Amino acid sequence: MKNLDKLRKKIDLIDDKILELLKNRSKIALDIGNLKSKNSKNSNLFRPERQMKILSRLFLNKNSLFSEQDILSFWKEIFFHQTNLQGGIEFLISETLKKSEKKIIFDAFGYNIVIKTYKSLDKAFLKIKKNKNKLLILPYPDKVKRDYWWINKNFKDLFIISVIPFLKKKNSTPKLVVVSKDKPILEGNNSFIYLSQISIKDKSLKKIHQLKSNYLYASANLLNYNELKFLGAYPDFKLKKNNEKN
Amino acid sequence: MKNLDKLRKKIDLIDDKILELLKNRSKIALDIGNLKSKNSKNSNLFRPERQMKILSRLFLNKNSLFSEQDILSFWKEIFFHQTNLQGGIEFLISETLKKSEKKIIFDAFGYNIVIKTYKSLDKAFLKIKKNKNKLLILPYPDKVKRDYWWINKNFKDLFIISVIPFLKKKNSTPKLVVVSKDKPILEGNNSFIYLSQISIKDKSLKKIHQLKSNYLYASANLLNYNELKFLGAYPDFKLKKNNEKN
Numbered sequence: 001m002k003n004l005d006k007l008r009k010k011i012d013l014i015d016d017k018i019l020e021l022l023k024n025r026s027k028i029a030l031d032i033g034n035l036k037s038k039n040s041k042n043s044n045l046f047r048p049e050r051q052m053k054i055l056s057r058l059f060l061n062k063n064s065l066f067s068e069q070d071i072l073s074f075w076k077e078i079f080f081h082q083t084n085l086q087g088g089i090e091f092l093i094s095e096t097l098k099k100s101e102k103k104i105i106f107d108a109f110g111y112n113i114v115i116k117t118y119k120s121l122d123k124a125f126l127k128i129k130k131n132k133n134k135l136l137i138l139p140y141p142d143k144v145k146r147d148y149w150w151i152n153k154n155f156k157d158l159f160i161i162s163v164i165p166f167l168k169k170k171n172s173t174p175k176l177v178v179v180s181k182d183k184p185i186l187e188g189n190n191s192f193i194y195l196s197q198i199s200i201k202d203k204s205l206k207k208i209h210q211l212k213s214n215y216l217y218a219s220a221n222l223l224n225y226n227e228l229k230f231l232g233a234y235p236d237f238k239l240k241k242n243n244e245k246n
Numbered sequence: 247m248k249n250l251d252k253l254r255k256k257i258d259l260i261d262d263k264i265l266e267l268l269k270n271r272s273k274i275a276l277d278i279g280n281l282k283s284k285n286s287k288n289s290n291l292f293r294p295e296r297q298m299k300i301l302s303r304l305f306l307n308k309n310s311l312f313s314e315q316d317i318l319s320f321w322k323e324i325f326f327h328q329t330n331l332q333g334g335i336e337f338l339i340s341e342t343l344k345k346s347e348k349k350i351i352f353d354a355f356g357y358n359i360v361i362k363t364y365k366s367l368d369k370a371f372l373k374i375k376k377n378k379n380k381l382l383i384l385p386y387p388d389k390v391k392r393d394y395w396w397i398n399k400n401f402k403d404l405f406i407i408s409v410i411p412f413l414k415k416k417n418s419t420p421k422l423v424v425v426s427k428d429k430p431i432l433e434g435n436n437s438f439i440y441l442s443q444i445s446i447k448d449k450s451l452k453k454i455h456q457l458k459s460n461y462l463y464a465s466a467n468l469l470n471y472n473e474l475k476f477l478g479a480y481p482d483f484k485l486k487k488n489n490e491k492n
Binding site: 010019063 | 249250253254256257258260261262263264265266267268269270271272273274275276277278281282296300303304307309311312316317319320321323324327331352353357358
């Protein structure tokens with residue numbers, strides 16, 4: 001098995017290089033963490049739009065042996081490691097969250113994340129208002145009756161900063177949203193959730209849910225739309241850019 | 247935040263290099279898979295001694311920012327990806343396995359592995375005898391009464407090829423063993439489990455368990471010891487080399 005030995009030596013060389021790069025990456029991540037903590041505006045550790053930018057770029061270089069899902073699996077570990085180096089984040093979830101929904105969270109952020117469960121949504125909202133690096137996971141607003149958390153008065157001043165799973169299957173909606181006290185960063189390829197008191201007919205808006213006079217819409221780049229109150233942004237690299245502004 | 251942008255560009259460059267290396271590694275892994283399937287002797291996909299060799303070498307280059315556990319977390323994904331490219335393996339576990347034991351399996355092999363549960367241990371033994379890429383997970387033999395699987399007549403001709411968790415804490419024993427129809431590969435830093443019909447006093451042997459006239463020992467490099475029936479090898483990079491042969 002001389003050939004096998006040769007191939008294995010090649011793999012050893014590659015592994016050494018990968019580890020060297022990972023170590024360098026950690027050093028830089030630590031520098032970024034230090035820079036962030038000097039500048040309080042940027043002290044939050046979870047930056048989904050930054051992660052999605054990284055993934056979007058890497059996805060352009062996927063191939064048949066290394067799919068989008070493979071890239072996500074590896075970089076999930078990298079992101080987890082980096083966030084921990086910078087201090088770590090904590091996730092708050094409802095104690096009634098389903099097993100399948102927990103799996104979505106683990107698949108997105110890694111199986112070693114810190115998770116705490118809450119009984120009272122009001123208290124959970126107050127908790128994350130006190131700490132940038134506590135994040136609340138809530139169900140994506142949809143037609144199934146849940147607790148309509150988005151009309152809770154304590155949701156005021158909080159933001160949806162991401163949806164999960166990151167990789168959506170065709171024609172499926174996101175399952176969960178990530179809520180933070182931190183304002184989402186608005187970039188070209190982000191998608192947003194809008195709250196409106198009136199029903200709006202616009203092809204670039206997708207109605208998510210309606211509750212009495214509250215309409216929830218999802219769309220990309222419609223920030224200047226007068227009738228819409230902007231609730232939060234989430235990075236969505238699957239969504240095409242849409243620069244229409246009615 | 248010019249500095250932040252600079253650091254992020256550095257990270258982008260590193261990420262691109264890592265992805266390129268991972269893609270090359272996948273190509274080589276596929277070549278290895280093809281080579282293995284040509285040579286039936288080497289067609290099994292799970293080679294713990296090879297994985298441990300890779301990890302042991304990488305561990306020498308760990309640092310304060312990138313620990314052994316970090317290396318393991320990352321390469322676990324690499325090994326899972328590689329095994330899948332080559333065809334994939336399936337794990338058989340008892341339906342009575344504890345939640346904490348399942349976590350040990352996931353932490354060792356990844357959270358997306360294929361796991362099937364069995365009711366009858368006899369049938370499970372027969373199943374893995376038919377397929378090199380089905381592996382059976384059983385409790386590590388210890389003083390707590392379990393099913394004493396190692397004296398089951400169907401265990402004949404099967405081998406312990408690994409123990410988990412891979413990273414043992416000081417003074418703790420392994421929790422589970424991996425059983426395969428495949429003969430373990432004997433290398434310098436492997437550790438072995440021996441079955442004997444008599445009690446043996448030897449400092450280099452560590453008694454694991456005793457059941458009537460069956461004594462189970464663990465040791466490194468005692469293959470020529472006359473009184474011991476060799477049960478299986480497992481890679482143990484924590485164990486010092488021991489070349490004593492009484």
